[in-house]
Amino acid sequence: MKTWQKLSSKKGRQASGSYLLDGWHLVEEAIQHHGHLHALIGTSEQLKLHATELPTGVPVFEITPEIAKKLSDLVTPQGIFAEVSLPKANRAPQFIHEGAWLFLDGIQDPGNVGTMVRTADAAGFAGVVFGQGSVDPYSPKATRAMQGSQFHIELASGDLLTWTAAFKENGINVYGTELNPAAVDLFTVNPEPAFALIMGNEGQGMQPALSAAASQNLYIPLVGEAESLNVAVAAGIAMFALTQG
Amino acid sequence: MKTWQKLSSKKGRQASGSYLLDGWHLVEEAIQHHGHLHALIGTSEQLKLHATELPTGVPVFEITPEIAKKLSDLVTPQGIFAEVSLPKANRAPQFIHEGAWLFLDGIQDPGNVGTMVRTADAAGFAGVVFGQGSVDPYSPKATRAMQGSQFHIELASGDLLTWTAAFKENGINVYGTELNPAAVDLFTVNPEPAFALIMGNEGQGMQPALSAAASQNLYIPLVGEAESLNVAVAAGIAMFALTQG
Numbered sequence: 001m002k003t004w005q006k007l008s009s010k011k012g013r014q015a016s017g018s019y020l021l022d023g024w025h026l027v028e029e030a031i032q033h034h035g036h037l038h039a040l041i042g043t044s045e046q047l048k049l050h051a052t053e054l055p056t057g058v059p060v061f062e063i064t065p066e067i068a069k070k071l072s073d074l075v076t077p078q079g080i081f082a083e084v085s086l087p088k089a090n091r092a093p094q095f096i097h098e099g100a101w102l103f104l105d106g107i108q109d110p111g112n113v114g115t116m117v118r119t120a121d122a123a124g125f126a127g128v129v130f131g132q133g134s135v136d137p138y139s140p141k142a143t144r145a146m147q148g149s150q151f152h153i154e155l156a157s158g159d160l161l162t163w164t165a166a167f168k169e170n171g172i173n174v175y176g177t178e179l180n181p182a183a184v185d186l187f188t189v190n191p192e193p194a195f196a197l198i199m200g201n202e203g204q205g206m207q208p209a210l211s212a213a214a215s216q217n218l219y220i221p222l223v224g225e226a227e228s229l230n231v232a233v234a235a236g237i238a239m240f241a242l243t244q245g
Numbered sequence: 246m247k248t249w250q251k252l253s254s255k256k257g258r259q260a261s262g263s264y265l266l267d268g269w270h271l272v273e274e275a276i277q278h279h280g281h282l283h284a285l286i287g288t289s290e291q292l293k294l295h296a297t298e299l300p301t302g303v304p305v306f307e308i309t310p311e312i313a314k315k316l317s318d319l320v321t322p323q324g325i326f327a328e329v330s331l332p333k334a335n336r337a338p339q340f341i342h343e344g345a346w347l348f349l350d351g352i353q354d355p356g357n358v359g360t361m362v363r364t365a366d367a368a369g370f371a372g373v374v375f376g377q378g379s380v381d382p383y384s385p386k387a388t389r390a391m392q393g394s395q396f397h398i399e400l401a402s403g404d405l406l407t408w409t410a411a412f413k414e415n416g417i418n419v420y421g422t423e424l425n426p427a428a429v430d431l432f433t434v435n436p437e438p439a440f441a442l443i444m445g446n447e448g449q450g451m452q453p454a455l456s457a458a459a460s461q462n463l464y465i466p467l468v469g470e471a472e473s474l475n476v477a478v479a480a481g482i483a484m485f486a487l488t489q490g
Binding site: 115118119120121122123124125145147149152153187220221222223224225226227228229230232233234235236237240241243244 | 360363364365366367368369370390392394397398432465466467468469470471472473474475477478479480481482485486488489
């Protein structure tokens with residue numbers, strides 16, 4: 001129990017190489033997409049309810065509703081969890097030649113990170129790369145917002161200047177995003193099937209070195225008096241505009 | 246103090262006809278856009294810091310940092326608040342002949358509601374209409390996500406079937422949104438300058454009667470394995486695609 005509780009912190013997740021999924025929808029995604037399951041953990045009620053859907057060969061632990069409340073950050077948890085492996089080391093960017101990629105530069109809010117992974121999946125992106133300074137994507141709040149999309153697309157981490165240089169070396173355009181109307185209106189861009197889109201920190205935007213390294217910087221034209229967009233909304237608008245628009 | 250604390254509930258806000266803004270950015274938006282201010286409330290530090298920016302003729306109340314913590318739902322509030330009037334009764338829809346409008350049908354999450362108002366502002370929408378069953382937009386969490394956009398565009402509430410009928414009567418198309426690929430791909434639609442876009446409940450979507458009443462139902466084509474989008478992200482994609490796409 002203590003061990004599972006530790007998975008609520010990044011330190012605990014890195015020590016065990018695993019993270020916790022909270023609720024049947026996420027557990028089911030892990031099962032269906034062959035996530036590497038260490039343990040299934042549930043109240044007797046939840047384990048009975050899903051008895052026929054649980055995979056064989058994975059240790060099952062029954063917990064009380066009180067312990068379920070301790071494991072969850074929700075006020076009323078469903079009472080079913082899975083402990084799954086963190087992904088292994090990711091591909092090096094120089095081996096990537098296709099697909100649309102989202103680069104996250106210093107995104108701080110776990111809900112925003114999770115929502116962006118979910119949206120990247122829905123937009124048909126190949127993967128999401130977490131730069132140094134972005135929040136850990138395996139917290140309960142982030143994985144809840146992901147809705148299982150981490151099992152559908154590739155999640156990687158690394159230095160975004162290195163990733164940007166490698167993509168450009170491979171002939172793949174890397175688009176930064178800024179609030180600056182001196183940048184290019186993203187609704188006028190028709191990218192190739194392979195490209196990367198960078199979203200920057202909620203308050204500060206992209207780090208200047210990354211902005212300078214981008215093939216081109218784009219902006220979303222704002223019409224009203226709002227000064228900016230929520231970063232997850234901006235990412236959604238940009239990802240769909242660049243792939244469907 | 247007790248009175249201000251009551252503004253954290255919808256009941257308290259309706260009783261007083263006012264709501265509370267938390268933090269200087271929101272207070273400043275209210276001042277600049279001539280929101281009807283009942284009171285400015287701050288710690289001595291915050292009141293000194295913004296002394297030259299506070300409007301005359303509005304009662305100012307000094308509070309301790311402990312009381313600031315009680316008034317705020319944030320862990321570390323800035324310590325400055327404004328009590329402002331709820332908007333007056335809104336225009337009847339039959340008098341509306343222009344602009345893009347967002348209709349919210351049963352949106353439950355205050356953060357989603359606030360983010361959608363902020364995004365509607367940024368997309369140049371004229372207003373947002375809250376249908377019956379949508380969460381109250383004047384909670385602290387919702388107004389924080391709005392970032393002051395309630396002072397830039399019109400917020401209205403009413404029965405969305407009535408609004409839809411009135412808009413159609415005025416020759417304005419009302420677009421529903423669904424996950425159903427039998428609906429029309431929204432990236433193929435080029436609306437007139439005046440239209441309404443309906444977003445439905447996070448889990449259930451639009452109420453069927455409203456879907457049936459819409460001029461047309463649109464969907465956002467999802468490419469990956471994600472089953473849906475966060476509703477605030479979907480609204481952002483749709484609003485920008487219909488105005489900029």
